[in-house]
Amino acid sequence: MKTEVFNNLNSLFLSAAQEVFRAIRLKPNFVLGLAAGKTPVLLYKKLVEMSLAQKFSFSQVTTFNLDEYVGITKDHPESFYKFTQEHLFKFLDFKRTEGLNGAATNFKNECIRYEELVQHSGGLDLQILGIGTNGHIGFNEPGSEKSSRTRLVNLSPETQAKIPHPNFEKTPTQGLTLGISNILESKNIIIIATGATKAEAVKNSFSAIESKNYPASFLQSHPHCTLYLDQDSARLLKV
Numbered sequence: 512m513k514t515e516v517f518n519n520l521n522s523l524f525l526s527a528a529q530e531v532f533r534a535i536r537l538k539p540n541f542v543l544g545l546a547a548g549k550t551p552v553l554l555y556k557k558l559v560e561m562s563l564a565q566k567f568s569f570s571q572v573t574t575f576n577l578d579e580y581v582g583i584t585k586d587h588p589e590s591f592y593k594f595t596q597e598h599l600f601k602f603l604d605f606k607r608t609e610g611l612n613g614a615a616t617n618f619k620n621e622c623i624r625y626e627e628l629v630q631h632s633g634g635l636d637l638q639i640l641g642i643g644t645n646g647h648i649g650f651n652e653p654g655s656e657k658s659s660r661t662r663l664v665n666l667s668p669e670t671q672a673k674i675p676h677p678n679f680e681k682t683p684t685q686g687l688t689l690g691i692s693n694i695l696e697s698k699n700i701i702i703i704a705t706g707a708t709k710a711e712a713v714k715n716s717f718s719a720i721e722s723k724n725y726p727a728s729f730l731q732s733h734p735h736c737t738l739y740l741d742q743d744s745a746r747l748l749k750v
């Protein structure tokens with residue numbers, strides 16, 4: 512795992528966007544894994560700006576969203592699918608944009624369907640990740656096994672407390688997520704953490720050995736994973 516610490520957010524997200532572009536240029540029929548949350552918003556903004564400026568086409572690129580709330584449809588204003596639509600899909604000409612269906616009638620079948628779809632697309636070439644303050648990735652909460660696959664999970668109280676509620680009738684208590692092993696199968700991974708609120712999670716996940724108490728720590732063993740940090744999130748990291 513490679514760690515890069517940046518002096519400002521602009522250079523961090525520029526560098527991450529350049530990594531995404533470089534990878535897609537090498538393999539146009541790229542399969543890109545997308546995270547939701549506040550962290551990747553600036554990355555997605557850069558991707559949109561750069562692709563418009565360079566007339567770069569994503570027409571052969573397929574995207575897979577990492578996770579989704581349970582109990583809502585894709586077009587719900589707070590769904591992760593809607594989030595990626597607002598920040599990326601409505602600007603870029605992706606070939607296909609896939610997401611887990613949080614309103615499925617059978618979640619087991621939905622997870623199988625999604626894994627098969629990833630597989631038939633050739634597998635993830637690059638997964639973009641944020642990190643929860645408790646060290647989660649996707650909705651792989653503390654306690655998730657390294658071998659975990661796509662599944663229905665209960666959201667931790669900490670995660671539930673961070674869900675913006677105005678648009679929810681009832682705050683989601685469960686989610687669907689790619690598992691740790693699905694994430695580790697991605698050929699490349701970019702994980703981004705910014706701000707002081709992530710410093711503790713960064714330290715716990717990347718300064719000590721792998722542990723299911725901090726699911727992001729499992730990324731340490733991935734051969735092509737880059738950790739993008741700003742000064743605030745890297746503050747407690749011992750490298």
Ligand code: GLP
Nearest residue numbers: 546548549550641642643649650
């Ligand atoms: C959410 C998502 C994650 C995301 C994380 C951090 O619960 N399931 O995919 O990376 O929390 O979110 P943020 O970037 O808003 O801090």
